[in-house]
Amino acid sequence: MELESLYQEVILDHYKHPANKKLSPDYTAQVHHVNTSCGDEITLNLSLKDGLISQVSWEGVGCSISQASTSIMTDLMIGKNTESALSVLGEFTSLMQSKGLAKGDELVLEDAVALAGVSKFPARIKCALLGWMAFKDAISQSVTQQEK
């Protein structure tokens, strides 16, 4: 089995002990996303304060990849401003589309580089992106909200 290349230790750790997996009672935006091909679901709460991401919390069911990826993402994003958060998100999306060719910049993506192997498995890219896309959606909703 070559499973190790996909399921790195750090992924299995996040899967077993996901970070921020408990919805905060208050939030700037709440979103619900579904992976229609497998039925995985996520609810994500985001709080913005003074342009900074003060809180990201979530709940959901999904495979180890989607759970670990979401967990890693929340750790990464909390404390960033929206601009750099979106830039990290862009970098992660590129990594996912790299078809196994890129390794990812550990200085930017930290634990998320462990997900580089997913890019070799097209059907799993959606799993890895589920939480990130929910986050992106929540950011854009928060921003519109605050502009009002």
Add this chain to the structure above:
Amino acid sequence: MELESLYQEVILDHYKHPANKKLSPDYTAQVHHVNTSCGDEITLNLSLKDGLISQVSWEGVGCSISQASTSIMTDLMIGKNTESALSVLGEFTSLMQSKGLAKGDELVLEDAVALAGVSKFPARIKCALLGWMAFKDAISQSVTQQEK
């Protein structure tokens, strides 16, 4: 060209000089049939008197096969009782489905045996049968009518 095997002299003659091709003003039943794949149409009037087919007349547009076949059919049918008319019709239908293997009984089918070659051309069988099917329909309508 092997056209001669399909278009026998007798067919071309009937095509150029079709018999009974002028609708009679009175009839027991009138039917209108269409060959949906090519658009050929026929209107056919049938008169039954004392169980005998006293008149078959028609109008329509169509290829040489459909025109000649209808012309031959009317010549054959006029004067027959419905039972033997339907038996001739059955024999002609079998001939058409014979895929070029049968020659047809000239004693029964007379000029219609000239159409035997049509059975080798599946797309033309409908042409040859257009008038005959209209006739069959008219017979069954006449009979129901007279039963009333």
Add this chain to the structure above:
Amino acid sequence: MTSPIDVAALKRDFAIFDKKMRGGKQLVYLDSGATSQKPRQVLDAERFFYENNNAAVHRGAHLLAEEANEAYEGARQIVADFIGAGADETIFTKSATESLNLIAYSFGNSKPGSKFHLKAGDRIVVSEMEHHANLIPWQQLAKRTGAELVWFEITEEGRLDLSKIADVINKKTKIVAITHQSNVLGTINPIQEITQAAKKVGAVVVLDACQSAPHFQIDVKELGIDFLAFSGHKALGPTGVGICWGKGEHLSEMEPFLTGGSMIETVTMTDATWAPAPRKFEAGVPNMAQAVGLAAALNYLSKIGMDRVAEHDALLTEYALSKLVALPGVSVIGPQNGLDRGAVVSFTIDGIHPHDVGQALDGNGIAVRTGHHCAWPLMRKLNLVGTTRASFYIYNDLQDIDILVQSIGEAQKFFGVL
């Protein structure tokens, strides 16, 4: 007990088994419930059509058109014979999904007074174990007409709960749309009991035979049904072809679905009349090569013999059930034994998400399906996010199941759940 099929010999007809999977592994294809592999006889038949008889049917008088017509109508006869139907009642569609939509839309198009016209107060019956393809078209028809959608529930064991059949199929019921075999549970439903109840109240029965027609002998008359749908691609046939069968007396009264060329009698700028069935339901230049390919597929199955296919299926299913039921941490979904159960086995593994199970099995060359299997309401009922499904067909053998069982153990070890 040994299989009546010589799998090793038969497998040579399927070129895909020569392909190497990840890490050089051999292909263990356990996803025939989603789509089957194709023997070369099917691919050759399609190619022969294209290289020798390709022309538009119903539309030309030239030699190729005649040959295309014969090939296409010959294919129709073969399909009709396969299900005990008349050729004029057998409609080529693109898929079972289209077939089921055809029936639902045709009913929706029918005018007041037609026996197919639905209105508020009428009832459409489905079941909790339907594939989305035999559920959503009826949801939509119900919404459009005001009819009520009701359903059979399932028992703990994963069978149709027919205990309230007289309440479910009552005087208001116009349509009963039911699957012959669940694509998740493997359950084979007692169709005759349902057709009897439907007949009593004058309802028509639509049978989704996607999972049954490829696997055991079907006779539409014996079943007593009114409509049947199945897909070619699950029956060794090409993609892009399905079958919709309907009783002749129904088809002749029904409104068309797709409209266009070849399905008409006459046309003016404002109006059109329809050709008789099956042409009324086959608008446009049809999927001729796929029809020919499907006929070759059904001939291939008939040559093996559907009884033997069923016996082989039963052998594999029993073996798989006995092995999987015994595995620690593994739960089989649906009936736990082979009685009235087709060659589909869904299961869950404690602590491993189905997606991860599928990935782990893929690492050993095993192709299974994971997720909700287009039966999301059933998943909710079972309180599951999804399952892993192994499904079997004529090219599988007991060794495939052994590899599956062993790989499950490896996956449990890898994910640390054992």
Add this chain to the structure above:
Amino acid sequence: MTSPIDVAALKRDFAIFDKKMRGGKQLVYLDSGATSQKPRQVLDAERFFYENNNAAVHRGAHLLAEEANEAYEGARQIVADFIGAGADETIFTKSATESLNLIAYSFGNSKPGSKFHLKAGDRIVVSEMEHHANLIPWQQLAKRTGAELVWFEITEEGRLDLSKIADVINKKTKIVAITHQSNVLGTINPIQEITQAAKKVGAVVVLDACQSAPHFQIDVKELGIDFLAFSGHKALGPTGVGICWGKGEHLSEMEPFLTGGSMIETVTMTDATWAPAPRKFEAGVPNMAQAVGLAAALNYLSKIGMDRVAEHDALLTEYALSKLVALPGVSVIGPQNGLDRGAVVSFTIDGIHPHDVGQALDGNGIAVRTGHHCAWPLMRKLNLVGTTRASFYIYNDLQDIDILVQSIGEAQKFFGVL
């Protein structure tokens, strides 16, 4: 002038030309307007898919499913590029007929308030030269919604009569469904003039590109249209696959047509929500192999170059027109010269019914189409029972036309009309 295509070399890709016709004659295939022949590149691509990547797309996580997905979505990108569209706007159907029905039914399914909802007082515009596939779906939609169906007439020359365009496309007009090129007359219609008029009143334009997309370069943006339909089988592709393109902004607001698996977002027993386009419009396991085959066909055309295909077509059409117009007793239907005219030439012969013409030509190995060409209202307008139609494509050469012309003379002699 010589053709930019080396027909003799290219013909070797098409095995059907090795086949002998009646009496050992060579095939002169002049029926590409009905369906085209297929090069081995297309048949090989389909077979490769079946033998190496066959699995259900969108539904599995195993290697074959991933590869099937890549093949299918890659095919979509190739089709999209071919017509200057986005991949997400490009829907695989089974045929142009299904594509046009998809649009019409989707409009019919839309709710009051939607920009696609039609009601009494609204207007749908077609033309007298439409193929049944782009006429009857709109007749039916008009009947279902109470909208009015009106049409452009044709001129004596066989062109669209746009003199009353402002009356025909008026404020009430919601849909203009028009053919890019008539399959009978060969006329190529001035689409931009129509889209401009439609835009002014906020109507959408549906283009039937069955006869154009295979023959010359098309760019949906340049044309300014809203929807486009064409069939794979007329473009060197397999049977059983068609394309429906729609502007993304429309597709996202439209109701689905076929419902079932893979087109959903969530499903409960009573309700469902839809996936984004194009999946919303592709219910069920799709015609994967045919999509892959169509992509190979379009790649084949692109490799030749659509400009060269068009130049070659024009050369044959001009030559055929010049020869046929000069024949005694022969009347060409539609424009008499090559200006804005595609590779389709219909004609009648005094004293010989089209069916008999076709039969006589068939005797010389020539495949033409005869009859009403699924454009019955046009035939009535022209006061004809039918025509004989010769249509040309990349594998035809001038000699094919010479054989046609000579055979027409022989037929006239045989039937004694000269």
